[in-house]
Amino acid sequence: MRTFFKILFFILSFQMEVRVRASVPVALPKNCFGRMTPCSFKVTEEKWFYSSGSVKLHATSGSIFTEIEKNKEWKLIEGALWVENAPSLRVKSVTSEAEGSSGQYWVIAEKSRTIYRNISARLVITLKDQKKVEVPKGFEIWVxxxxxxSEVEHGMIEPINLKSHLRSWGGLYSGKKEQFLSEVQDIKDQWADRVEQSGEIYKKVTERNLAAIEDKKRMALEKRSQQEQERLRIREEFRRKVFEY
Amino acid sequence: MRSSSSLFLIVCLSITVGLLWGYGEFTAYFNQGKEYQIQVRQLEKKLEREEFNYALLRNQLVDFQQSVAVILPPNSQIRNDVASYELKNFSGSLRVPASIAQLDLSGLFFEKGKKFFKEQKYEKAIKEFRKVLDEYPLSRYKIESHFFIAESYFLQKDYKNSLDLVDQMLVQYPDNDLTGFVMLRMGQISELNNRLEEASEIYKTVQSNFKSEQLRRQAQSLITDLQVE
Known part of the structure; x- marks a missing residue:
């Protein structure tokens, strides 16, 4: 009887259709991720996490990246990238690139612009026209x-909308709920004085713009007075040539 | 005994195998959709790959466009002559559109709306005037467009929408003469709803607050008609 059952299960097992869905990330060149650079790939998992050395990255499902140089240079093509820690990493987009010291920041690629959101890093954005913008902690900027x-359009540095940020952050956070709540509270405390900071920033930007306008006016006046003097000199020269000779 | 039990075992196994095979054949015959499902899954995978390749190529193209755009001279430095025509065209096609001021076509829509209004095609007129308000919020035809929309609704006997527009004009342009005229319409709507005292108050307000002679004369005439009634 035992033998009968053994043989029966053996035969039955060959009747079952077993299919294994291989989750191969979409990549170009094929299967390049983690093996060679440059490598472009698309994130297909719900919560993607990458860790290598000091670099820790998270990305939303559907995001597309190109790893140009291992742990040094990445390019965000679509989606959102949360850089949890990557001190010497440069994240590029079409018209700008971000370099942050150790700390967290986000890079979000929208249809016609890229948003850089600084959580706790020292973040410098270099635009394609070589202008540099430093984004303070708790602030974001769109490029x-x-x-x-021939200048890269960008917005004003503005405080991060914590409510909408929490949704994106919560979607990628992989720790426990209590840990997440504690981190959120820490960030709220750190960002408590963002309103005053933003006032200072806008004041500086306005003063800088006003000074630039004053400079332009002064230069235009100087140019006009130089032209007037030149005109007088030529008139004098002409008068001398005509009446004195 | 042993041979009979072995024979029994063989028969049972054969029947089992036969049943399983028959089940497999029936399933394959009646469940042909399974093949299509496999095909659909393969096509979906192919589509995902094509979309990915397209996204990469598009990104490369935009990157190249932006790199070229940043090294071209600024628009303000390109001369307006025949020699620079091609350069201007080229730079215009590369740059982000929002950096150039839009052409103001509000006059065109406004005239179209007025034409429809004169032909008593009020729905079409409202559509054209709304285009002026929605697409050119800083247009000089803004106030008149508001007025004509309110008038069109009134003449269509859509008093609710007309009153909404009157309210808007009262808030946004309280000192404009056209607001006075739409207030007269508001008074007429009150008259139609048998709220004669309210209508009278509105006419008196218009008479006392607006300086336009025509407006004051009209308000006075409406007050007189009301008193006669």
Whole structure:
């Protein structure tokens, strides 16, 4: 009887259709991720996490990246990247690149612009027109495309909307709920004076713009007075040539 | 005894195998959709790959566009002559559109709306005037567009929408003469709803607050008509 059952199970097992779905990430070149650079790939998991040396990255499902140089240079093509810790990493987009010291920041690629959100790093954004913008902790900035004056369009540095940020952050956070709540509270405490900070930033930017306008006016006046003097000199020269000779 | 039990075992096994095979064949015959499901899954995977390749290529193209755009001279430095025509065209196609001021076509829509209004095609007129308000919020035809929309609704006997527009004009342009005219319409709506005292108050307000002679004369005439009634 035992033999009968053994043989029966053996035969039955060959009747069962077993299919294994291999989760192969979409990558170009094929299967390049973790093996060679440059490598472009698309995140297919719900919560993607990458850790190598001091670099810790998270990304949303559907995000597309190109790893240009291992742990040194990444390019975000679509989606959102949460850099939890990557001191010497440069994250590039079409018209800008971000370099942050150890600390957290986010890079979000939208349809026609890229948003850089600084949580706790020292974050410097270099635009394609070589301008540099430092984003303080608790602030974000959007960077667009090149405008008619050959400058990269970008927004003002503004405080992060914590409510909408928490949704994205919670979606990628892999720790426990209590830990997440404690981190959120820490961040709220650290960012308590963002309103005053933003006031200071806007004041500086306005003063800088006003000074630039004053400079332009002064230069225009100087140019006009130089032209006037030149005109007088030529008139004098002409008068001398005509009446004195 | 032993041979009979072995024979029994063999028969049972054969029947089992036969049943299983028959089940497999029936399932394959009646469940042909399974093949299509496999095909669909393969096509979905192929589509995912193509979309990924497209995203990469598009990104490369935009990257190249932006790199070229940043090294071209600014628009303000490109001369407006025949020699620079191609350069201007090229830079215009590369740059982000929002950096250039839009052409103001509000006049065109406003005239179209007025034409429809004169032809008593009020629905079409409202559509054109709304375009002026929605697409060109800083247009000089803004106040008149508001007025014409309110008038069109009134003439269509859509008093609720007309009153909404009157309210908007009262808030946004309280000192404009056209607001006075739509207030007269508000008074007329009150008259139609048998709220004669309210109508009278509105006419008196218009008479006392607006300086336009035509407006004051109209308000006075409406007050007189009300008193006669």
């Amino acid at each position: 667009g495309a090149v405008n008619s004056e």
